[in-house]
Amino acid sequence: MIRIVSIEVSGRTARGSFTGRMEFESGLNVFSGENAFGKSTAITSIPWCLGIEPMFGLQNNDPARFPGAVRDVITLGDVENVPVLASEASVSIERDDGARIALRRAILGGDREKVEVTETFPNKSKKTMVLQARKDTMSDETAGLQRFLFEWMGLPRTPLMTLNGRRSELYLENLAPLFFIDQTEGWTDLFALQVHRYGLQEVNEAAVEFLLGARTALDARFRRQENVSTEARLKGEAEKISERVVAFFKAQGWTTSWSTRGTSVEVAKRWADRKLSEIARKDFNMNVAAERERLTQRLISLRALLAEAPAGAADRGPASQASQEVVEFKTKRHKLRDELRQARLQLAEQKSLLEAIEHRASSSKDVLKLKLQGIGRLDQVECPTCHRELDPNSFQLTEQSTESVAAHIDALEKQRVLIRHNIAVLDAEVVRLQHDLSSVEERLLVSERALATVNFAIGATRESLAKAAADISSAERELDALTAYTRDIEALEDTVQRWIAEVHAAGDDEAQDSDLRTRIAKFEEMLRLQLLALGHSAVSRANATEVRLDDRYIPYLGSRRLRSLGSASDHPRLVAAYVLALAQASRALKGPHPGIVILDEPQQQNPDAKHVELFLQFLVAASKGTAMQVIVTTHLKKDEPAKLRAAKVRVQELPQGHFLNASGLNAQRK
Amino acid sequence: MTTSDEDPVAALGVALAQSNATAKLNRKRIVRSTLHDANYHVAIIACAMRIHAEGSRRRVLAAWLKLLQFVAARPSLAENLLEYARSRRTGDLQKWALMPRGYMGDQTHDGVVDFLVAAGVLRRDGDYLEAGPRYAGLEQLAATIEAAQMFTGEREILNRLRVIKPNKVMLGGS
Numbered sequence: 001m002i003r004i005v006s007i008e009v010s011g012r013t014a015r016g017s018f019t020g021r022m023e024f025e026s027g028l029n030v031f032s033g034e035n036a037f038g039k040s041t042a043i044t045s046i047p048w049c050l051g052i053e054p055m056f057g058l059q060n061n062d063p064a065r066f067p068g069a070v071r072d073v074i075t076l077g078d079v080e081n082v083p084v085l086a087s088e089a090s091v092s093i094e095r096d097d098g099a100r101i102a103l104r105r106a107i108l109g110g111d112r113e114k115v116e117v118t119e120t121f122p123n124k125s126k127k128t129m130v131l132q133a134r135k136d137t138m139s140d141e142t143a144g145l146q147r148f149l150f151e152w153m154g155l156p157r158t159p160l161m162t163l164n165g166r167r168s169e170l171y172l173e174n175l176a177p178l179f180f181i182d183q184t185e186g187w188t189d190l191f192a193l194q195v196h197r198y199g200l201q202e203v204n205e206a207a208v209e210f211l212l213g214a215r216t217a218l219d220a221r222f223r224r225q226e227n228v229s230t231e232a233r234l235k236g237e238a239e240k241i242s243e244r245v246v247a248f249f250k251a252q253g254w255t256t257s258w259s260t261r262g263t264s265v266e267v268a269k270r271w272a273d274r275k276l277s278e279i280a281r282k283d284f285n286m287n288v289a290a291e292r293e294r295l296t297q298r299l300i301s302l303r304a305l306l307a308e309a310p311a312g313a314a315d316r317g318p319a320s321q322a323s324q325e326v327v328e329f330k331t332k333r334h335k336l337r338d339e340l341r342q343a344r345l346q347l348a349e350q351k352s353l354l355e356a357i358e359h360r361a362s363s364s365k366d367v368l369k370l371k372l373q374g375i376g377r378l379d380q381v382e383c384p385t386c387h388r389e390l391d392p393n394s395f396q397l398t399e400q401s402t403e404s405v406a407a408h409i410d411a412l413e414k415q416r417v418l419i420r421h422n423i424a425v426l427d428a429e430v431v432r433l434q435h436d437l438s439s440v441e442e443r444l445l446v447s448e449r450a451l452a453t454v455n456f457a458i459g460a461t462r463e464s465l466a467k468a469a470a471d472i473s474s475a476e477r478e479l480d481a482l483t484a485y486t487r488d489i490e491a492l493e494d495t496v497q498r499w500i501a502e503v504h505a506a507g508d509d510e511a512q513d514s515d516l517r518t519r520i521a522k523f524e525e526m527l528r529l530q531l532l533a534l535g536h537s538a539v540s541r542a543n544a545t546e547v548r549l550d551d552r553y554i555p556y557l558g559s560r561r562l563r564s565l566g567s568a569s570d571h572p573r574l575v576a577a578y579v580l581a582l583a584q585a586s587r588a589l590k591g592p593h594p595g596i597v598i599l600d601e602p603q604q605q606n607p608d609a610k611h612v613e614l615f616l617q618f619l620v621a622a623s624k625g626t627a628m629q630v631i632v633t634t635h636l637k638k639d640e641p642a643k644l645r646a647a648k649v650r651v652q653e654l655p656q657g658h659f660l661n662a663s664g665l666n667a668q669r670k
Numbered sequence: 671m672t673t674s675d676e677d678p679v680a681a682l683g684v685a686l687a688q689s690n691a692t693a694k695l696n697r698k699r700i701v702r703s704t705l706h707d708a709n710y711h712v713a714i715i716a717c718a719m720r721i722h723a724e725g726s727r728r729r730v731l732a733a734w735l736k737l738l739q740f741v742a743a744r745p746s747l748a749e750n751l752l753e754y755a756r757s758r759r760t761g762d763l764q765k766w767a768l769m770p771r772g773y774m775g776d777q778t779h780d781g782v783v784d785f786l787v788a789a790g791v792l793r794r795d796g797d798y799l800e801a802g803p804r805y806a807g808l809e810q811l812a813a814t815i816e817a818a819q820m821f822t823g824e825r826e827i828l829n830r831l832r833v834i835k836p837n838k839v840m841l842g843g844s
Contacts, residue, residue, distance in 0.1 A: 355745065356744070356745065356746055359823045360703070360704070360705070362822070362823055363704060363710065363821060363823065363824065364704040366815075366820040367707055367709060367710045369818075369820060370709055370713060370820070371709060375814055376709055376716070376811045377709070381785075381789045381791075382789070383788060383789065384790035384804065390785060390788055390789055392708055392785060395781040395782070395784050395785040395788070396777065396781045397708040397778065397781045397782060397785060398707070398708060399709055400706075400707045404702055405704055405707070407701045408701045408702065408703060408704055411701045
């Protein structure tokens with residue numbers, strides 16, 4: 001934890017110098033002053049010296065957030081519009097162990113890109129260095145200011161992915177909107193000052209988790225973000241694998257669904273459920289072991305025939321046997337060609353039918369649109385001669401009702417589903433028939449060669465030998481094809497499994513983080529207490545248990561966003577409750593919250609007397625229970641500071657009209 | 671007869687035969703096609719007139735308009751008609767069979783044209799139809815359809831059929 005010890009803003013003009021200083025204690029610090037008294041000038045020094053001005057939408061090193069009094073002209077005493085020659089801000093911060101740093105940065109007339117850091121160690125020794133405020137502020141190990149501050153405050157570095165898939169990390173300006181509430185934009189939205197231009201993904205959620213100390217969740221978030229960029233690659237690989245699988249099955253004459261629909265995790269889950277060899281076995285009766293056994297036995301018997309059986313002793317002559325095989329394959333080929341032609345014809349008809357149905361469905365939707373919009377209605381047409389409305393019924397015309405057209409569209413949709421199913425079935429049938437035909441044609445070719453060889457042989461013995469040799473050759477080819485099939489399906493299976501393993505390795509972070517749930521529950525508990533303490537009009541003791549945070553840490557009351565409930569003045573109450581609850585929860589959970597909350601002008605939207613009273617009560621309660629440092633700048637009315645002091649709240653008023661006062665010799669005062 | 675295990679339709683037949691189920695017609699569930707809807711026909715006639723009617727009088731052969739709207743609603747006939755039209759130039763009589771003839775009995779179209787003539791939207795002039803005194807409404811409807819990107823399928827076919835130069839002989843007349 002840290003605390004702000006002091007803020008100082010000083011400058012120089014031709015008429016003399018000016019300076020302003022505020023000092024802070026631990027716990028609640030209330031600063032009261034009239035509007036335009038320079039409270040915000042002082043408070044702006046904190047983000048400026050921390051080098052986090054981008055949170056105000058500014059470019060690096062742009063001091064535009066400071067008022068003109070330190071950048072342009074100042075009123076010194078009774079002299080107005082005195083040009084400012086140089087100005088600077090410094091902030092002193094103390095750590096729990098007593099170590100301090102003083103950060104000094106030029107506002108005008110100096111090097112705004114640098115911050116002078118004077119480090120005072122617990123043993124009172126000092127070290128001064130000049131660090132880069134914005135340039136390589138985190139990556140520069142020796143001269144980066146934020147790198148130094150993270151280290152000095154003991155904040156862990158947190159990687160996050162950017163929207164364009166680059167690795168980056170959370171910066172201080174990404175965390176500050178959750179403990180520094182600026183007087184203008186800060187109160188408009190919980191994450192109004194978040195810096196989105198860096199393109200960090202889910203930066204709001206990550207900042208909340210960071211301050212809650214949810215390291216496991218942050219690590220998981222980063223890994224998941226990394227995975228998003230690998231998702232596209234994995235899906236691309238899945239598409240290629242799917243094409244290979246479908247082509248492989250098609251080559252066997254089988255059609256299977258091996259889709260890549262959904263996320264890679266969904267695809268992996270689906271693919272892991274069924275192995276390719278199982279699909280082949282169950283859906284297409286492809287039992288490799290049995291087939292190998294059958295072919296091996298056939299080879300053994302054929303070889304035995306060649307070695308042992310008496311040549312030419314078969315019942316049928318080898319030539320007629322070979323001839324018979326050729327005839328059988330030709331018959332099969334003829335039958336398959338016929339079946340294929342029929343299947344293709346049916347497929348073409350179904351496709352044509354689908355086209356017609358889709359055309360009709362599209363037309364019917366347009367007809368429905370005409371009827372719903374009353375375009376081209378016939379019941380408003382009158383006879384040009386007698387000026388009486390023409391009745392379409394007398395022309396045997398019917399105008400369908402919108403319900404009737406809608407029913408027709410519904411029926412067409414059902415038909416479309418049916419026809420698409422038919423097309424898928426016919427597609428599969430065509431694939432199977434094409435494969436069977438090609439297989440039969442191949443075997444016919446082998447048979448025709450065997451017949452030619454047998455016909456060349458002279459004598460029954462030679463014919464038998466030639467036939468046996470041809471059969472052995474054919475069986476060996478089948479065995480070779482089976483071996484190739486086994487090798488290919490195993491290689492494919494291996495590719496699929498490796499892809500699944502890669503998906504699992506990339507997506508192992510889906511498990512719920514119980515540590516995060518505990519931390520969120522604490523945050524919710526604190527938020528309820530703060531909302532009640534600040535008097536948010538939509539939250540009561542009766543419904544406070546319904547206050548919850550969604551997965552983006554947006555507060556809800558039941559099913560409605562809390563932001564949309566209550567009056568306009570409830571909005572700042574919600575923001576204040578949120579940041580205070582987050583700080584308290586972080587402290588209770590030993591999270592890395594820096595331990596400071598700055599509320600610049602929390603009484604926005606001119607609260608009514610009741611809410612002003614609630615606000616004062618809240619300050620009294622906060623002064624007692626706050627272990628962290630809460631700095632509130634506001635404008636208290638006449639008797640309010642006294643009331644607060646009576647309740648032992650530390651209140652500092654700005655008595656001299658403005659935070660900045662002339663301090664030089666030739667300055668004049670009224 | 672196939673067994674119920676092989677054929678789900680046969681299985682349903684067996685189940686129905688063994689039950690006391692009786693057929694009951696729910697008239698509300700009978701769905702009429704929008705092909706017979708008068709609004710649809712008016713819309714397509716409007717598009718056909720916009721694309722095919724010629725001259726300041728917006729004249730078109732009545733039979734050609736009838737065929738155009740018939741084919742526009744049935745895209746599978748468009749290619750046949752185009753092929754037939756191409757074959758006429760080469761005198762190939764074999765393609766005569768491709769000429770769609772179902773349109774002749776399209777009574778909805780006749781009714782719609784009669785209605786539009788009675789309403790003064792169209793006017794008959796012998797075998798032709800042309801713009802009537804209230805034709806602007808039909809033109810406005812066609813413009814609305816075009817602007818709203820409706821009936822894109824029908825309009826695409828009507829545009830493709832612009833290459834055909836129709837005459838009475840081609841349409842089966844004398």
